[in-house]
Structure formats: structure tokens, C-alpha cells
Amino acid sequence: RGNRIFRFDPATERFAAWTMPQTHSGPRRMDFDAAGTLWIAEYAGNRLTSFDPRTERFTRHALPVPDALPYIARADGRRGVVWVGTGAADAIFRFHPATGRWDTYPLPTRGALVRHLDVDERTGALWAAYGASPGVPPRIVRVEPR
Numbered sequence: 659r660g661n662r663i664f665r666f667d668p669a670t671e672r673f674a675a676w677t678m679p680q681t682h683s684g685p686r687r688m689d690f691d692a693a694g695t696l697w698i699a700e701y702a703g704n705r706l707t708s709f710d711p712r713t714e715r716f717t718r719h720a721l722p723v724p725d726a727l728p729y730i731a732r733a734d735g736r737r738g739v740v741w742v743g744t745g746a747a748d749a750i751f752r753f754h755p756a757t758g759r760w761d762t763y764p765l766p767t768r769g770a771l772v773r774h775l776d777v778d779e780r781t782g783a784l785w786a787a788y789g790a791s792p793g794v795p796p797r798i799v800r801v802e803p804r
Contacts, residue, residue: 661685663698663709676709679716683707686728687773691755692735699728699742706731706742706753722760723747732775737782743772750775750786750801763801769794 661683665674678685684702691697696709704726705718721728727745734741742751748770752761765772765788774787782803789796 663688663696665711676714676716678703678707679718680705687730689731689733689740691733691738691740695733697731697733697740699731701727701729701745704728706740706751708755719753719758721747721751722762723749723751726751729772730775732777732784734777734779734782734784736779741775741777741784743775743786743788745771750784752784752803761803763803765799767794767797770797 661678661681662675663685680703682702683700686699686701688696688698694711696711698707698709700707704721704724706721706728708717726747728742729745730743732741738756740753740755742753748765748768750763750772770788772786772788776785784801786799786801
């Protein structure tokens, strides 16, 4: 809700803060990739945003669906992709940073709010937990990309 990201250095016990590039972007669950880039789900901004800690620069990537409400980003360092779970698209997206291409994986349940993602680094399969919306029972789904 603060529209910022923070870094804490345990060695110096100091914080650093960066304001997101768009007001009210709603940064949610984020993840680092193998290169050290931070991937941020902009819940209210409907973007996947990358932050390079070395240059302190943000890059915003529009999702393939309007008003998808991206809730969580999970990097797959082995395959160089970033997964995005959504709150209003009934889908999970996979982003290819090298090309800017998106893949869409529809979920079998309508009204799905994806809150948790985990990548099987060995196979590239994605596990997602969703539900928690009124009338949507909790579910776990496995996505096996081709």
C-alpha cells in the first residue's frame, strides 16, 4: 500500500527505499531471478515490473489482459521466465523477458485468485494455489508448459 519497495542490509542495519514508477501501483509478492533482477507484481497497476538493484531502474511490462490484477510474480531462473498469478483473469501468465512475449494458461475454475506460485526448478512445472474468494473453494493446480 505504500507504493514502495525496500531493501534491508543486515550488515549495516540500514534500509533503502524506492518509490514505484506509477502512483498507486500496489506492489505485491515479488521474486528475484538468477541475475538478481527483482520482479514485482503491480496489483493495481496491471503490470509486471522489473527492478535492477545495480542501476536502480524500473521497467514496466503490460500484461496481456486488462484489469488482470497481478498478485504474485515468481522467477524461474533455470528457464529465464517469470510467472504471474492474477486475481481477476482466471489465468496464470508466463513472461519471457528476453523477447517480451507472454503465454497464457487459463485456469479450470472461474473467479480464481492466485495467491501462491512455486516453480519446480528441475522440470519447469508450476504449482499454483488459488481460491479464497467467496464461493471459490481453495485449489491447487499444476501447469506443465510446453
